[in-house]
Amino acid sequence: MEENLQPQETSDNDRIIQVNIEEQMKTAYIDYSMSVIVGRALPDVRDGFKPVHRRVLFGMNELGNNSNKPYKKSARVVGDVMGKYHPHGDASIYDTLVRMAQQFSMRHVLVDSQGNFGTQDGDPPAAMRYTEVRLHRFAEAMLEDIEKDTVDFQPNFDDSLEEPTVLPTRIPQLLVNGSSGIAVGMATNMMPHNLGEAIDGCIAYIDNKEITAEELIQYVKAPDFPTGGTIYGMEGVRQALMTGRGRVVVRGKYHIETKQSGREQIVITEVPYQVGLDALTDKIGQLVNDKTIEGIAHVNNESNKREGTRIVVDLKRDGVANVIVNQLFKFTELQTSFGINNVAISKGRPRILNVRDLISEFVEFRMEVVIRRTKFELRKAEEKAHILEGYLKALDHLDEVIALIRGSRTPEEAKESLMTKSREEKWYLGQELFADLTSELYTQEEGLSDLQAKAILELRLQRLTGMERDKILEEFNELIKNIKRLKELLASEDLRYDLIKKELAEVKEKFGNPRRSEIQYLADEMRIEDLIEQEDVVITISHLGYIKRTSATEYRQQRRGGRGAIGSKTRQEDYVEHLFVASTHDTMLFFTEKGRCYWLKVYEIPEGEKQSKGRAIQNLIQIPSDDKVRAIIDVKKIDDKDFVNSHYIVLCTKKGIIKKTLLEDFSRPRANGVNAINIVEGDELLEARMTNGEDEIMLAIKSGRAIRFEESKVRPTGRGAIGVGGIEVDDETDEVIGMICVDKDDKEKTVLVVSEKGFGKRTAVDEYRITNRGGKGVKTISVTEKTGKLVGILDVTEKEDLIITCKSGITLRTAVNSIKAAGRATQGVKLIRLDEGDEIAAISKINEQEVIEEDGSISEEKVENADQPATDVENNNESTNDNNDTTQEPGEQENQ
Structure with a gap:
């Protein structure tokens, strides 16, 4: 073999070099394969x-x-x-x-x-x-x-x-439209995705370069096919997004219709990606003929451009639709799987890329494009400004320029004369033009340059007028501003990223559209949040600490003054103390009277009927037996860093102490809870509210006084602090009964106060003058033996409903707009007629919504009175008590 490898001379002019054929073929094949990979079959990761x-x-x-x-x-x-x-x-x-x-x-x-x-x-x-x-x-x-x-x-x-x-490209094209190709020794099969989701992923990456592929899946959720369909199961999709390789199963969409004859038919309205409608129809027909699928009478492709996809499968009388659909998924392309293989050319080499790689490569390329574009625009702007500078110098020395040109025999001689003369006499523009400019931003030439002199010789005579000079000067100033902006852009990476985000947002606004492919999770990969329907629920907590959630629609609306409905079956000594509305996906913060904070997801609260007792809070969160929940806050975005760092928790105690702490201090749940405020002996936590830092705070006390002051008067402190004075509480028997936080720009809000014997009214916020915290406050309701002490204060709008809960368990829901506004000094009107010895325990508000019984009837525990005036209800009800009349005191507004 060695002898064969030695070069042999056949003549003086020719030389044959023998080589190893194995090495030669290997080299040639690698060159060929790289040519196919890079130059034909695989997409570039940058533009896709x-x-x-x-x-x-x-x-x-x-x-x-x-x-x-x-x-x-x-x-x-x-x-x-x-x-x-x-x-x-x-x-x-x-x-x-x-x-x-x-x-x-x-x-x-x-x-x-x-x-x-x-x-x-x-x-x-x-x-x-x-x-x-x-x-x-x-x-x-x-x-x-x-x-x-x-x-x-x-x-x-x-x-x-x-x-x-x-x-x-301004568009992450490879993610949006995908790609497929077979090269030599490798292939790519990339799925299309939703443009809006892809751009959200790019922006999330720009905001946080350390973001992981798993975190990006929150934005780029799954492929989005042009033909729609349902993505069945997410495990393979997650694998593909996180590693670059995976598998996606896609099912067509269908619904079942019943014909007039009573027979059912399966109507397929969307098929998986790259599945032909006729081919699918023929396949179903073939399976019927082969008796693989029984129960189908006829199948027909009724698709057209106007109505889109419509394949109708008529069933026999004994055909079971759900069984046949599952057989179609098994034997036809109504269910199809795609292998995902994200291979693309990155920096000249083929690479397997996950979703983070795809986004980071695109953003990196976009940054390069923005830098090159900015340098190009800067170069052009400086060239144009240079020419305009020459024009302005020529116009400032117009007579000399004309004389030089007229005295020259050739254009070349005129150009040289202009350059020489301007440099000898040091033609400069006035410094007022360059007063704000540094030498780094713009430096004018001494005299005229070759380029400027040539441009002056080509200047049209009309540009020598005074008005044209003003236009040239205006254009020059605009160019200088643009040069400054472009140089700032080149000097700041943050500004360039902001520009990229702005351009991406414009693309999303212009071309984005909703997702076409639905995502269906399998039972073993479903998150709890995905299983729980997001809906508003009413959370009730009793005096003895029993909690439950109930659908908000169970609380039927009644007129003011109504008898109410039984809202919760409690022990004789128990009553509902807290009642409010939240979404099932929210996080609840529980604040106890000893100043501790605990966390619980709303969907973790047991669901119960309106009349059920609920479950002891101690079984859900680890509250000591000698402590009890006093305040609850519904937080929708506890994982959002920007949100928790821009909102505060304001706490107040029965003795009038108030404290403000950043919500971020409460954003990390702990099983045993954390200290929210240090409570002094003899005091206890009463209320907690979430604010944006710019609200106005109002505190009300039992004896009927209230104070209003700006939130900025309370400086933020840590969780372990005691707090500062909010309102002065003189009497040992007096105490704070509630706190509200009002947006000072919200003109729709009014202050609603309710007394323990069922009287209430609304008053404009502005009727309470702003004072410093720690004062006595002003009168908010006329407290008499008839009204009883003040028990609640709320900030409400006319679009909300009021829910009143009594110690006996009776609950009334009534529209806020049915309660007329009244002055601070009045006692208000009767909101609910109470049985003897009963008192109001809690008030809450809920967004107004019409509630209708499915069968139009009322349960035995309800008394229908929504269509009658409040006074008629009181006269007609058997339980009417003479002490509960609604005779008005002097000054009370007419509202019955």
Whole structure:
């Protein structure tokens, strides 16, 4: 073998070098395979295109075949691209052009088409001489700024022209439209995704470069196919997003209809991606003929362009629809799986990429484009400013310029004379033009440069007028501002990222649309939050610490003054103390009278009927037996860092102590709870509210006084602090009964106060003057033996309902707008008629919503009185008590 490898001379002029054939083939095959991988079959991670797609779009752009121009014949586009950039045959170019125009192939089409471009049934497109195309606006966003030196160009196949190596896309095209291709020794199969989700992922990455692939899945949830369908199971999708390889199962969408004859039919309205409608229909028919599936009488493809996909499967009389659907999923392409293999060219090499890699590569490329575009615009602006500077100098020395030009024999001589004269006499513009400019921003030439002198000689005579000089000066000033902006952009990475985010948001606004493919989780991969329907529920907590959640619709609305309905079956000595509304996905913060804070998800609170007792709080959160919940706050975004760092928890005690702490201090749940406030002996926590730091705080006490002061008067302190004085409480028997926090710009809010014997009223917030914290406050209700002590204060609007809960368990829901406004000094009107010895225990508010019984009837525990005036209800009810009349005191507003 060694002898064969020695070079042999056959003549003086020829030399044959023998090589090892194995090595030669290996080298040649590697070169060939890399050529296929990089130059044909795999997309570039930056713009998401293979060379043929890039060349077609660039060729159309060079041809002027834009979205605002008339269509051009496809044959003309194909010929132009083939002759200039892609010498691989017209069929491959036209196939590419067709696919980019098919709405059932591309999540966002890149080519706007006219003519027959094929159908989802598998029908082929018309010949290229019959069809017409132009660029879609979506594709133009990928070509934008290509003329501004944003990307590198390379010679085309015959070195006669230049073509871009990549397009300066503003869109994460590879994520949005996906790609597929078979190279040598590797392949790619990337799924399309929703544009809005992809852009949200890019913005999340820009905001936090340390974000993980798992965290990005919150934004880029799953593929989004142009033909819709249902993604069945997320485990394979998560695997693909996190590793670059996975599997997605897609099912078609269907519904079951019943014909007039009583027979059922399965109507398929969406099929999985890349599944032909006729092929699916034929397959179902074949399975019926083979008796693989029984129970189907007839199948027909009724799809059309107007109504979209519609495949109708008629069932036999004994056919069970759900069984047949499952058989269709098993034996036909109504359920299809796609292997995800995210392989793309990154920095010249093929790489498997997860969702974070795809986004980071795109954002990195976008940053490069923005830098190159800014440098180009800066260069052009400085060149233009340089020319305008020459014009202004020439206009300042107009007579000398004209004399020099007239005295010159040739243009070249005139140019040299201008340059020499200006430098000798040191022509400069007035310093007022450059007063705010540093030498780094702009430095004017001494005299005239070669470029300026040449431009002056080409100046039109009309620009020598005074008005034209003002225009030139205005244009020069605008250019200087632009140069300053561009230099600031180049000097600040943060400004460039902000610009990228702004441009991405514009793309989302312009082209974004809702997700088409639904996501269906499997039982073993479902999160608890996904299983729980997000709805408003009423949370009730009794005096003895029993808690439950009930659907808000169970509380039927009644008129003011009504008898109410039994809201909770409690022990004789127990009553409902807290009642409020929250969403099932919210986090509840529980504050106890000893100043501790505990956490609980709303969906973790046991669901109970309206009349049920509920479950002891101690069984849900670890509250000591000698402590009890006094205040509850509903937090919707406890995981949002911006939210928890911009909101506060304001706490108040029965003795009038108030304290403010950043919500972030309460954003990390602990099983044993944390200290929220240090309570002094003899005092206890009464209320907690969440604020934005700029609210106004109002405290009310039993004896009927209230105080209003700005939240800024209370400085934020840590969880372990004691707090400061909020309102003065003189009498040992007196105490704070409630606190509200009011947005000072919210003019719709009024202050609602309720006394223990059922009297209440609304008063404008402005009637309570703003004072310093720690004062005595002003009168908020006229407290008499008839009204009883003040028991509650709320900030309400007329669009809300009031829920009143009595110690006996009776609950009344009434519209706030049925309670007329009254002055501070009045005692108000009767809101609810109480049985002897009963008192109001708690008041709460709820968004107004109409509640109707399904059968139109009322349960035995309710007394229908919604259609009667309040006074009639009192007269007609058997339990009417003479002491509960509604005779008004002097000064009380008429409201019955």
